[in-house]
Amino acid sequence: MTLVLTIALAKGRVLSPTLKLLSDAGFAPSEDALKTRRLIFPDVKEDVRYLLAKPVDVPTYVEHGAADIGIVGKDVLYEAQADVHELIDLQYGVCRLVVAGFKGTDVQSVRKVATKYPHFAKEYFGGLGRQIEIIDLNGSVELAPLIGLSDCIVDVVETGQTLKENGLMPLAEVAQVSTRLVVNRRSYQLRAAEVDAVVKSVQSALTKGALA
Amino acid sequence: MGLRRYLARPDGTNDFVLSDMDHREYIKEAIQETFAKWGYRLLETPLLEYTATFTKGVHRGEEEQLYRMFDASGRTLSLRPEMTTPVARIVASTLTSLAFPLRLCYVAKTYRQQDGRTRSSIEMTQAGIELIGDRTLDADAEVIAVMANCLQTLGVNEFRLAIGHMGYVQAMLGAVPEDDRDVLREALIDKDLVRFSRTLQDIKASLPEWVYEALNALPHTRGQREAIERAQSHAVDADSLRACEELLELWSTLEAHGVAEYIHIDLGLYLNYEYYTGVVIEGYADSLGQPICFGGRYDRLLEEFGRQASATGCVLHLERLMEIVQKKPTDRKLVTIWYERSMRETALSFSRFLRNLGYNAASSQLVVMDQRHIEDEETSIEETCIFDESGEFRANGSKLLSLYQDFIGSLDQF
Numbered sequence: 081m082t083l084v085l086t087i088a089l090a091k092g093r094v095l096s097p098t099l100k101l102l103s104d105a106g107f108a109p110s111e112d113a114l115k116t117r118r119l120i121f122p123d124v125k126e127d128v129r130y131l132l133a134k135p136v137d138v139p140t141y142v143e144h145g146a147a148d149i150g151i152v153g154k155d156v157l158y159e160a161q162a163d164v165h166e167l168i169d170l171q172y173g174v175c176r177l178v179v180a181g182f183k184g185t186d187v188q189s190v191r192k193v194a195t196k197y198p199h200f201a202k203e204y205f206g207g208l209g210r211q212i213e214i215i216d217l218n219g220s221v222e223l224a225p226l227i228g229l230s231d232c233i234v235d236v237v238e239t240g241q242t243l244k245e246n247g248l249m250p251l252a253e254v255a256q257v258s259t260r261l262v263v264n265r266r267s268y269q270l271r272a273a274e275v276d277a278v279v280k281s282v283q284s285a286l287t288k289g290a291l292a
Numbered sequence: 293m294g295l296r297r298y299l300a301r302p303d304g305t306n307d308f309v310l311s312d313m314d315h316r317e318y319i320k321e322a323i324q325e326t327f328a329k330w331g332y333r334l335l336e337t338p339l340l341e342y343t344a345t346f347t348k349g350v351h352r353g354e355e356e357q358l359y360r361m362f363d364a365s366g367r368t369l370s371l372r373p374e375m376t377t378p379v380a381r382i383v384a385s386t387l388t389s390l391a392f393p394l395r396l397c398y399v400a401k402t403y404r405q406q407d408g409r410t411r412s413s414i415e416m417t418q419a420g421i422e423l424i425g426d427r428t429l430d431a432d433a434e435v436i437a438v439m440a441n442c443l444q445t446l447g448v449n450e451f452r453l454a455i456g457h458m459g460y461v462q463a464m465l466g467a468v469p470e471d472d473r474d475v476l477r478e479a480l481i482d483k484d485l486v487r488f489s490r491t492l493q494d495i496k497a498s499l500p501e502w503v504y505e506a507l508n509a510l511p512h513t514r515g516q517r518e519a520i521e522r523a524q525s526h527a528v529d530a531d532s533l534r535a536c537e538e539l540l541e542l543w544s545t546l547e548a549h550g551v552a553e554y555i556h557i558d559l560g561l562y563l564n565y566e567y568y569t570g571v572v573i574e575g576y577a578d579s580l581g582q583p584i585c586f587g588g589r590y591d592r593l594l595e596e597f598g599r600q601a602s603a604t605g606c607v608l609h610l611e612r613l614m615e616i617v618q619k620k621p622t623d624r625k626l627v628t629i630w631y632e633r634s635m636r637e638t639a640l641s642f643s644r645f646l647r648n649l650g651y652n653a654a655s656s657q658l659v660v661m662d663q664r665h666i667e668d669e670e671t672s673i674e675e676t677c678i679f680d681e682s683g684e685f686r687a688n689g690s691k692l693l694s695l696y697q698d699f700i701g702s703l704d705q706f
Contacts (some may be wrong), residue, residue, distance in 0.1 A: 142581075143581065144581045144582075145580060145581020145582070146581070163582075164483075165483035165484075165485070166482070166483065166484045166485060166486050166487070167485050167486070168485075168486065169486045169490075260486060264581050265483070265576070265581065265582065265583065266576040266577070266578070266580060266581045266582065266583070267581075268483070269452050269454040269556050269558065269574070269576050270450070270451070270452045270556075270576045270577075270578055272514060272515070272556060
């Protein structure tokens with residue numbers, strides 16, 4: 081019996097390095113994932129098919145077993161709190177999650193934090209012994225301290241330009257996140273051989289990439 | 293405006309009606325029959341127990357997971373979150389005169405608060421067995437074989453039972469300092485192998501090379517019998533070696549049961565309950581992403597209740613089985629009998645005649661017949677017949693007509 085494994089790929093920021101890694105690992109998606117409008121397409125070499133999804137949905141697809149494997153950022157993965165197996169740190173798509181606010185804000189004494197990442201924020205401030213109030217926002221989080229809605233924000237920074245233009249600055253680092261390969265619990269046991277084969281080729285592509 | 297509160301179910305609960313309920317009963321009966329075939333006796337316990345029972349048992353320090361309430365004198369009660377603890381309570385209190393080994397089974401609804409992490413339901417029907425007072429590996433193998441047998445009986449073709457050994461993992465983790473051990477343990481429970489290998493990397497310098505290698509290999513030691521041999525080669529102490537010997541014996545016993553093909557050894561399997569002491573089980577079917585069965589050996593639970601006994605057990609998750617087991621067409625067909633009031637006596641007598649023959653017969657007066665029955669008549673798969681006011685008998689199938697002839701014949705005999 082040939083079993084077709086389904087791999088869920090997160091669209092957006094990490095898609096292009098993901099495709100590079102897959103090709104290094106010997107996979108050949110039938111479509112150009114960056115351009116196609118198809119949501120599911122096969123591989124031309126391996127018994128694998130791909131599913132293109134919004135990053136936040138990748139953990140859900142994998143948790144329910146709609147996809148056997150998922151490739152997605154740790155930021156999204158941690159916030160989803162999905163019950164999946166996390167097998168490899170793919171080491172790309174690295175970004176920093178920081179506490180940011182006005183210069184001089186004392187991180188030890190903030191009360192209100194605006195963020196898209198409530199789990200990271202609670203965990204971080206919990207570690208400082210602070211119980212904070214989370215203001216859940218979905219975009220332009222920088223706005224919150226500007227209008228007095230929150231004392232600071234927890235957000236992903238890449239260049240820090242948006243922060244700077246709004247008079248904010250990074251105050252502390254919450255976490256460094258990178259892209260992860262995750263596996264469904266059932267697939268990990270029941271499709272162990274197939275999953276392990278994919279994991280192995282991805283891992284050796286990673287090692288080669290690191291050496292190059 | 294959402295659904296009115298009094299029409300809604302609490303989130304995470306479920307109703308089962310009509311064909312869903314038939315399906316559920318079929319699965320439940322097939323499982324109970326299999327349990328009985330292996331010599332397990334069915335038991336029932338109250339849905340409510342004293343909270344103290346659960347905190348003494350499986351739920352030490354996990355009270356938030358319980359649905360708690362007070363009785364009239366202020367004692368805390370809880371809805372049962374699982375069945376192993378009530379079974380242990382019974383075995384240590386009312387069944388003390390019975391000789392070991394005891395084979396007990398149940399099909400019971402259990403309730404657990406959502407922990408905010410998994411969005412699963414708060415209600416789970418556990419169909420499980422407990423084999424108490426048998427410390428041999430044969431008991432572990434039997435429990436696994438019974439689970440495999442249930443899934444075979446239900447026609448679940450593609451399934452696998454992942455088998456681990458808590459004694460092995462704990463002995464292996466025992467080789468690292470306590471703080472790091474906790475991090476590694478949690479990483480294994482979450483199957484976060486990135487965190488596992490990173491933590492290990494951090495403490496690499498403080499560990500002997502071969503211990504580091506052995507721990508690094510731990511979550512990847514999976515497969516068939518050869519995985520146990522690999523685990524053996526990595527064993528760090530006498531306890532972990534003993535666990536490997538146990539697994540080898542388990543494997544050959546499972547072969548003797550004829551179920552080894554369903555087994556997948558996974559030495560990194562760490563079930564999130566500290567009361568497991570030996571072999572642990574987690575089962576999966578191909579068509580569902582989440583586990584359908586889990587359990588293992590718990591040799592120290594019974595002594596908490598004052599009766600020393602080793603024990604092992606495993607449960608099947610009934611609601612998840614309903615998603616993967618193929619529906620079986622019902623064999624007992626329902627006959628619906630409609631009658632004019634003047635024909636009541638004949639119609640009810642005919643209904644009785646049908647029930648005696650083993651049919652399911654429902655009879656109602658014609659005046660209450662819903663328009664929808666008439667519209668459905670063409671497509672209805674149910675057998676329907678009518679006794680109208682002229683005394684005429686009409687039926688939608690020749691089978692029913694000939695049964696009616698038999699009925700008339702039986703009347704003539706008197």
